[in-house]
Amino acid sequence: MKLKFTKMHGAGNDFVVIDAINQAIDFTPEQWRFLADRRFGVGADQMLVVERPQQDDVDFRYRIYNSDGGEVEQCGNGARAFVRFVTEKGLTDKRAIRVETMSGVICPRLEEDGGITVDMGAPILQPQRVPFHANGLDGRAEGEDTLWPLEINGRTLWFSAVSMGNPHAVQVVDDVDAAPVAADGPQIEHHPRFPKRVNAGFMQIVDRHAIRLRVFERGAGETLACGTGACAAVVAGIRRGLLDSPVRVDTRGGTLSIAWAGGASPVLMTGPAVSVFDGEIEI
Numbered sequence: 001m002k003l004k005f006t007k008m009h010g011a012g013n014d015f016v017v018i019d020a021i022n023q024a025i026d027f028t029p030e031q032w033r034f035l036a037d038r039r040f041g042v043g044a045d046q047m048l049v050v051e052r053p054q055q056d057d058v059d060f061r062y063r064i065y066n067s068d069g070g071e072v073e074q075c076g077n078g079a080r081a082f083v084r085f086v087t088e089k090g091l092t093d094k095r096a097i098r099v100e101t102m103s104g105v106i107c108p109r110l111e112e113d114g115g116i117t118v119d120m121g122a123p124i125l126q127p128q129r130v131p132f133h134a135n136g137l138d139g140r141a142e143g144e145d146t147l148w149p150l151e152i153n154g155r156t157l158w159f160s161a162v163s164m165g166n167p168h169a170v171q172v173v174d175d176v177d178a179a180p181v182a183a184d185g186p187q188i189e190h191h192p193r194f195p196k197r198v199n200a201g202f203m204q205i206v207d208r209h210a211i212r213l214r215v216f217e218r219g220a221g222e223t224l225a226c227g228t229g230a231c232a233a234v235v236a237g238i239r240r241g242l243l244d245s246p247v248r249v250d251t252r253g254g255t256l257s258i259a260w261a262g263g264a265s266p267v268l269m270t271g272p273a274v275s276v277f278d279g280e281i282e283i
C-alpha cells in the first residue's frame, strides 16, 4: 500500500505521524522498523498513530510505536505532535482534546499563542507499578522513598523509579555532557530489575527551577528530547528536594517546561511541536 504520513518533531524527538482514521493500517513490527529506519525508510524515533476512539468520552485514540517496532504506553513529545497534527489536518477544531492512550486518558490543549500544554496525568511512584522489582533492595517497601541502587558497569548508581504511564529510571549527574549515556543507557534499559525495560534519564541540576537532561530511551536509543523523561526527571527532582515547580528542562533538541504540584496532581508539560513535511511511502 501507499502510506500517507507527516514527519514531525517535538524538540528534536522525531516522529512519523499516521492518520489511521482515513486510511486502514495493520503493520507488523518489521514494517514499523522499516518506517523508522533512517537509511531505508523515513526515519523516526517513534511512529504515532491517530485512530478513532474506543471509549465514549474521548476524541481520539493515540498509539505509539518505538523505532524497534514495539508498541508502548506513552510519549510526551508525541502528545504535542499529535495535537498539532489533528489540528492542522482538520480532524478536530477543539482546543482541548481528550485522548485515549495505552496508559489512560491524557488531556492536551492548544494554547492561544499556538503552544501546546499536555496534562500528562499523575506520576506513579510505587516501584511495583513502574514496573520495577524492588523486593529485597535495602528492605524498603512499596511507597517508601525514593532512591534505589542499581549495579551498572561495575558501579552502584542511585536512581528514582517513576512511571508516567511508561517506565523511567532517573539519576542525577554532575555534568550531563560527560555522562556515560551510550555506555550505561543500554545496561539500565535492559537491567533485570525492569521487567518491561526502562527509559534511562541523566539529569544535571542547574538551579531549583532548571535542569539539563539526556534520556536513553527504551526501544529507541538516545533521543534529542523525551517528554515523559522530562516529566519523570522533574518529579524525581522535586521528590528529592532538589527542584521546585515549574522547571525548565533543557535537552539537546530544545526546551520543555514542566510543572507539578506534588502528590496526585497531574504533571503539566509545555513545549514545541513542528510539522516538517508530508510524504507518501510504499509499504
Ligand SMILES: N[C@@H](CCC[C@H](N)C(=O)O)C(=O)O
Pocket: 013, 045, 046, 066, 072, 073, 074, 075, 076, 077, 078, 166, 167, 199, 217, 218, 219, 220, 223, 225, 226, 227, 228, 229
Ligand atoms: N519520546 C517519548 C517516549 C517514547 C516512548 C519510550 N521510548 C518508551 O519506550 O517508553 C516521549 O517524548 O515521552
